Amino acid sequence: MIDTSANVVISKSNEVFLKIDSEPHIQYELRDYFTFEVEGAKFMPQYRNRNWNGEIHLFDMRSKKIYVGLLDKIVSFCERHDYTYKFEDNDYYGAPFEVNEGISYDGVKDYMSSICNHSPRKYQIEGVYDALRHNRKLLISPTASGKSLMIYALVRYYVEKGQKILLVVPTTSLVEQMYKDFSDYGWDAESFCHLIYAGREKSNDYPVTITTWQSVYKLERSFFEEYNVVIGDEAHLFKSKSLVSIMTKLHHTKYRFGFTGTLDGTQTHKWVLEGLFGPAYKVTRTDELMQQGHLSQLDIQCLVLKHIPKLFETYNDEIEYLITHEKRNNFIKNLTLDLKGNTLVLFARVEAHGQVLYDLINNNKKDDRKVFFIHGGVETSERELVREITEEESNAIIIASYGTFSTGINIKRLHNIIFASPSKSRIRNLQSIGRVLRKGKDKVKATLYDIADDCTKNSKRNYTLNHFIERIKIYNEENFNYEIIAINLKK
Secondary structure: OOOOOHHHEEEOOOOOOEEEEEEEHHHHHHHHHHHEOOOOOHHHHHHHHHOOOOOOOEEEOOOOOOHHHHHHHHHHHHHOHHHOEEOOOEEEOOOOOOOOOOHHHHHHHHHHHHHHOOOHHHHHHHHHHHHHHHHHEEEEEEOOOHHHHHHHHHHHHHHHOOOOOEEEEEEEEHHHHHHHHHHHHHOHHHHHEHHHHHHOOOOOOOOEEEEEEHHHOOOHHHHHOOOOOOEOOOOHHOOOOHHHHHHHHHHOEEEEEEOOOOOOOOOHHHHEEEHHHHOOEOOHHHHHHHHOOEEEEEEEEEEEEEEEOOOOOOOHHHHHHHHHHHHHHHHHHHHHHHHHOOOEEEEHHHHHHHHHHHHHHHHHOOOOOOOEEOOOOOOOOHHHHHHHHHHHHHOEEEEEEEEHHOOOOOOOOOEEEEOOOOOOHHHHHHHHHHHHOOOOOEEEEEEEEEEEEEEEEEEEEHHHHHHHHHHHHHOOOOOOOOEEEEEEEEO
């Protein structure tokens, strides 16, 4: 029976889904409003086999359900269409809108100062305040902004409230790093935290569980029943099916907080994450952190290598050409060896490119300069050792895959970063840039060398040159300083 006192009646089914009761024509409008075309869908097997039309629907007309975190967008939809709406309480889950009036900015400030041996920054206090006040949030805060301190404050607050917390991160190294960060803030993490990754016991009685999403997403719902709070760090990196699996199994979990440095720029990605965690809150921006002196100043040198004009049938054909190009690889080698300070060289393909660059650079280094090679096959403990060594060095070179070093590895004494492999991914590029922005001993400035390739023939730009143009758009959006320098490889 539809409540005729309002066009739309909104109630909580649980802490994951809202139920929307309305006339059928409004249901159809809601479905269309929350429908998105998936970027690149036409290249996916399900689409090619005609098993899927390339769209995702965030509102399910059969169940009448939609993610709780999209409540503000449902209200906006109603107001835009002049539909009346009302909230219906659920005896167990309460009302869809809940605000903790007892949470104050000054109270959060005092609390964060009392639990940490680091002085919290204003934007960190504001982020934690907004999260605690609303119970669920997607907090967008760039790399090196101090996300771990905000996570720590939320963890400590809910531990003291007697809640059990599931903290989910994308990699094993981040599990260990988060645990170390908590200890560095002055907490007895060993007494409160249990770590889960490959081979570790899942069930535990600790107040806080820190785990990779890969370790738990296939577990039965019973594992998730005891958690009152879920926090997802680097939430943009969770595979969509795995993230949905974890978040929907936490159907009783009231407090939900996602942290990410950046989104991929698509509305779909943003709304899915907001749906699972809560409305987005932009904590701060990279350029603001630079202006305030919290991050190193960044110069970007865009080095556009001019090749003999050439047309490529496919993107992979072009990549094969570039990563095997002798002059291009020697250029990267010479650039790396000429730079002063600790330098990170990022590549995409381990054997075809990473190994080649490592051999070239390591075989031509002078003196006892340390050169490291990091990829997916290198153990987490060894990666951590490289990080520790580099913090004590002033002229080391790390040749690393994007997958292992673009996210979650914090090296303060990193002076240069080289993009040796082209990419258009907004997330990958911004996360990679974040590796070089942390201020460290004797370091106030960092430089990114963005290597692009121009193979233009008959006014037709090559694939990776178009990707470079996408990166330039990102630099403009983030207010980064950059210079474009053309270098002739034709000779």
